[in-house]
Amino acid sequence: MFLEDRRGISKILGVGIVAVVLVAAGILYYTQFMGAEQPATITAGGASFPYPLISKWVSEYNKLHPAVQITYQSVGSGAGQNGLFAKTFDFAGSDAPLTDSQMSQNPGVLHIPETGGGIVVAYNIPNIGSGMNLTADVIAKIFQGNITKWNDPAIAAINPALTLPDLNIVVIRRSDSSGTTNGFTTYLRNASSVWLLGSGTTVNWPVGIGASGNSGVASTLQQTPGGVGYLEFFYAKNNSIPYAKVMNRNGQFVEPTLSSISKALGAAAPLLASDVRAPVVNMPGDDVYPISVFTYILVYKDLSYMPEAKAKAVANFLWWIVHDGQSHSEALLYPRLPSSVVTIAEANLRQLTYNGRPLL
Amino acid sequence: MVGASSLIVVAFFMMIFAMLVVRSYPSIINDPLMAFGSTWDVNLGIYGGLPAILGTLASSAIAVAFAVPISLGMSIFFTEYAPKKVRAALSVTIDMLATIPSVIFGIWGLWVIAPFVKTYIQEPIIGSIGFIPLFSGPAYGLSLFLASLVLTFMIVPIISSLTISLLTSTPVELREAMISLGATRWEVVRHVALPFSKLGIFAAIILALGRGLGETMAVTMVIGNSFVWPFSSPSLFAPASTITSKIASELYEAVDVLHVSSLVGLGLILLVITLAVNLSARLIITRISRRNAAE
Numbered sequence: 042m043f044l045e046d047r048r049g050i051s052k053i054l055g056v057g058i059v060a061v062v063l064v065a066a067g068i069l070y071y072t073q074f075m076g077a078e079q080p081a082t083i084t085a086g087g088a089s090f091p092y093p094l095i096s097k098w099v100s101e102y103n104k105l106h107p108a109v110q111i112t113y114q115s116v117g118s119g120a121g122q123n124g125l126f127a128k129t130f131d132f133a134g135s136d137a138p139l140t141d142s143q144m145s146q147n148p149g150v151l152h153i154p155e156t157g158g159g160i161v162v163a164y165n166i167p168n169i170g171s172g173m174n175l176t177a178d179v180i181a182k183i184f185q186g187n188i189t190k191w192n193d194p195a196i197a198a199i200n201p202a203l204t205l206p207d208l209n210i211v212v213i214r215r216s217d218s219s220g221t222t223n224g225f226t227t228y229l230r231n232a233s234s235v236w237l238l239g240s241g242t243t244v245n246w247p248v249g250i251g252a253s254g255n256s257g258v259a260s261t262l263q264q265t266p267g268g269v270g271y272l273e274f275f276y277a278k279n280n281s282i283p284y285a286k287v288m289n290r291n292g293q294f295v296e297p298t299l300s301s302i303s304k305a306l307g308a309a310a311p312l313l314a315s316d317v318r319a320p321v322v323n324m325p326g327d328d329v330y331p332i333s334v335f336t337y338i339l340v341y342k343d344l345s346y347m348p349e350a351k352a353k354a355v356a357n358f359l360w361w362i363v364h365d366g367q368s369h370s371e372a373l374l375y376p377r378l379p380s381s382v383v384t385i386a387e388a389n390l391r392q393l394t395y396n397g398r399p400l401l
Numbered sequence: 402m403v404g405a406s407s408l409i410v411v412a413f414f415m416m417i418f419a420m421l422v423v424r425s426y427p428s429i430i431n432d433p434l435m436a437f438g439s440t441w442d443v444n445l446g447i448y449g450g451l452p453a454i455l456g457t458l459a460s461s462a463i464a465v466a467f468a469v470p471i472s473l474g475m476s477i478f479f480t481e482y483a484p485k486k487v488r489a490a491l492s493v494t495i496d497m498l499a500t501i502p503s504v505i506f507g508i509w510g511l512w513v514i515a516p517f518v519k520t521y522i523q524e525p526i527i528g529s530i531g532f533i534p535l536f537s538g539p540a541y542g543l544s545l546f547l548a549s550l551v552l553t554f555m556i557v558p559i560i561s562s563l564t565i566s567l568l569t570s571t572p573v574e575l576r577e578a579m580i581s582l583g584a585t586r587w588e589v590v591r592h593v594a595l596p597f598s599k600l601g602i603f604a605a606i607i608l609a610l611g612r613g614l615g616e617t618m619a620v621t622m623v624i625g626n627s628f629v630w631p632f633s634s635p636s637l638f639a640p641a642s643t644i645t646s647k648i649a650s651e652l653y654e655a656v657d658v659l660h661v662s663s664l665v666g667l668g669l670i671l672l673v674i675t676l677a678v679n680l681s682a683r684l685i686i687t688r689i690s691r692r693n694a695a696e
Contacts, residue, residue: 119654143656209539216626216646218654238444242654245442247633250543250640251626253650257511261543264516 079108081354086114087121087134090220090273091156091336094375095134098366102358109354118220119242125150125339131347131355132340136220137242138318139339151389152317153338154382155362156375159274159302160225160332161284165262166191166206171283174199174294177232177323177331180287183269184212184229185237186248191267199288212249213261213270218242221255224334225271228322232331274302275374287332290325297330299376305333307379314385333376338362345396356393356400363387418672425666427658435663436670441628441647448663450670452628456641457671460545460620461613463637464552469606471553472560479561480568480594481586492565499558507622510551515542515623518550523638537636543625545641551619556609563605567598600686607682614675617645626650644671 092115099111116124118137124130126147138152162175179195182188188195192205215222219242226240238244252261255276262268262282274297277284286294295301308329309321323331338359344352363378363386370377378386393400428435428448438449479491523540531537571594579589595602625640628647633639644667655661 117653119656122656140656211539211541216621216642217650220654241444242656243443243651245440245444245628247629249627250541251642251650252543253621253626257622260511264512264542 079350079353081109081348081351083109083111083131083351083355083358084114084129085111085121085132085134086116086124086130087339088118088136088220088336089115090136090158091134091375094156094370094373095362097369097373098358098362101366101369102361106354106357109358111358117218119218122339125341128346131351132338132359134336135339136334136336137223138337149342151340151342151392153340153359153363153386153389154306154313154317154335154378155338155386156367156370156378157302157306157333157335158224158375159297159305159330160221160228160271160334161274161277161297162269162287162332163259163262163272163277163282163284164269165266165283166208167266169203169205169283171285172296173203173283173285174288175285176288177229178235181229181233181236183210184214184246184249185235186212187235199294208267211265211268212246213252213258213265213268214246214249215253215258215271216251217253219254220334220336221271221273224322225332227320227334228332231320232323278374287330289329289331290323291327291329293328295328295330297332299371299374301328301330302333303376303379305329305331306335306376307381309333309335310379310381310385313382317385317389340393342392343394344400345394349395352393352395352400356390359393360387360390360401363390421665421669421672425662425669428662428666431659431663435666439632443651443657443660446657446659448659448666450644450663450667452630452632453642453644453647453667454670454674455631456545456624457614457643457645457674459631459641460548460552460624460643461610463546463549464556464613465606465610467549467553468556468560468609472557472564473602475557475561476564476568477590477594479565481590495558495562495565498554499562503555503616503619504622506551506555507619510547510619510623511543514550515547518542518544518547522546527638534635535637537634538638540638541625541640543623543640544638545624545630546637548620548624548641548643549637551623552613552616555616555619556612559609559612560602560605563608564598564602567601567605568594571597600689604682604686607678610678611675614671614678615645617649621646621649644668 092113095113099113102111103109113134118135121130121133121135122139122143125133139150144150162180164173176199179188179199182195189210191208191210197205222244223240223242226238226244229236230240238246250261252258255273258270258272259276259280259282262270272282284297286296289295304326305324308324308326312319312321321335322333340355340359344355363383367377391399391401432438432448435448436450436454438447439451440447440449441452479488483491519540519542523546526536527538527540575593575597576589579593584592620643624642624646626642626646627640628642630639630641648664648668652661652664655664
C-alpha cells in the first residue's frame, strides 16, 4: 500500500517535470526562432510546372521563418487564377499572363516573373540521339501534319550529317489544357508564318494523339517509334529522352540547356520592362534557346483585404523567392532568373501596398 | 424515415441536373446545336460536341459487343460445365476484376495493351484489309479500338457476375424436367436457363453500357484524345475522344466562360444520353414482361 503510493507520487512528479521541460522548450523555441515575426498562414495555388521549385522554396523559407506556413496547391494555372480572383488564394502561380479582358475584369493584379522554362521538341527515332536540327517552320509543318515522314527533304536539308529513316511521324501532344501547350504554340505563332493553329492552352490539333501531362506525352513517346512531342526541358532531361536543337533568331541551332534558357529570359528583360505580360518566346541573341517562357506569380497590388501580418508575409516571401530563392533553381533544372529580370520583379513587388503604405 | 431517404436521392439528382443546366446556360445560348457541331476550337470560340458524342457512343457500343459473348460464354461454362474447384477460382477472379480501379486499367492499357495491340492486331489488320476505311492506318496503339478493348475488360465482370446469379437461379424443377426428357446440358441452357433469365441479362447489359458511357479515367488514358475522329478518318484504329475524356482533359485549365460552359454542356448531353438509355431499357423490359405475362 505504502509502496504503491510512493510510486504514484513519483509518477506525478515525473509527468510534472516533463511538462515543465516541454513548456520551457516551447518558450525558448518561440523566443529563439519567431523573434518579432507574427505567425501567418498563406494559401496559394496554380500552375503545376513550377510546383517542384515552389515546394522547395516553401520548405526552405519555412526553415528560416517557422512562423510562416505556406501551402501551394498544384491545381493548374486556370484554377489558380480563379482562386486568386475569388481571393481563396493569397497568390497564384500561372504559366500564362492574364489576358487583356481578364485584366480589365480583375484590375490591380501584379505579374511577378518567378522562374522560367524551356520547351523541347522530343522525339523517338531509332538510332538517332539528341541534337537533330529543327527550325520553326519545320516544327510547325510537323505538328500540323504537312510533313509526315522523318526523311522529308525539309528535315534532311538542315540535317546533312544524319541518315534519316523512311518512318512515319506520329505527333504526340497534350490532351489536357496546359501552359506548356501555350508556350509551344505561342512560339510557333511568333516564329513561323506557316503555323495556322493559333496559340493557347488548348488548340485544335488536326493530327496525332493526345496524352495527358508531361508524363503521358513522355511515356507515349517512348513506346512509339517515329513519335515526336513537346516536353518541359527538365522532364525530357530527367528521363533521357532525345530532343532537338532549335534555330533561334540569330540563325544558330541552339541546344536547350539551363544556360541557353536563362539567356533567353535575360534577352526578354527589355521587353518585360515595358510590358511584363509580353510574349517572350523567340528572343534574339547569341546562344538563346528560342522556346523559352516565363512562369509568373499573380498577386493583388493592394493586399489590404487580408490581415496585415499575412500581407507582410506574402510580400517578404515573394521578395525572397526572386532573390535568395533563386539559388535553389538550378539543382531542380529550372533556370536562374537573370539579374535584369530580378530588377523588374523588384520594381513590381515594390508596388505591393497595405492600406496605402508600401509593404516592401 | 424511409420516405425521407428516398427524397434525398431525388433531391440529389435534381440538384445535379439543375447545376448542369445553369452552368451550361451560356453555351446553350451561344449555340443551341452544340451537339451537332464537328469542330472544337477554343481559340476561335467554336464548341461543337459531335466528335466526343460519337466517340462515347462508339467506344461503349463496341465494348458491349465484345463483352456480351465473352460474358455469356463464361457464365454458361461457369453454371453448367465447370467443376467445383474451377468455379470457385473463377468466381473469385471475376469479383477481383470488378474491384480493380479504373486508373489501374488505364495504366495497364497504356503500357502493356497499347504496344501489344499495335504490333499484333492493328498492324496485321491494316496490312491486310487496311483499304477498308473502317480499318485503315496508321497504327497508333492508342485508339478508339484500344479504349473499347479496355472498357470490355471493365464491363465483363459486371455482365458475367449478374448473368451467373441469374442462370443459377433457374428453377430446379424446370431443369430436372428437361433432363428427365433426355435433354443435353446445352439444351437445358438454350431452352430453359437462357429464356428464363433473358430479361435480367438484358438489364445487366444496359448497366454495363451505362458504365462504359460514363467511364473517364481509363478511357482518357488510352483513347488518344483526338477531336477530329470520325471526320478525318473513320478508322477504328484512329485516336478519338469521348465526352468524359474531353471534360477531364480541359476543365481544370479552362478560363473562358464559354469554354467552361461548353464543357458542362457536354456533361449535360452525357446525362441525357445515359438517361435515354436507361429509360428505353426500362420500357423494353416492361413491354417484354407484359407480353410474357399475357402468353
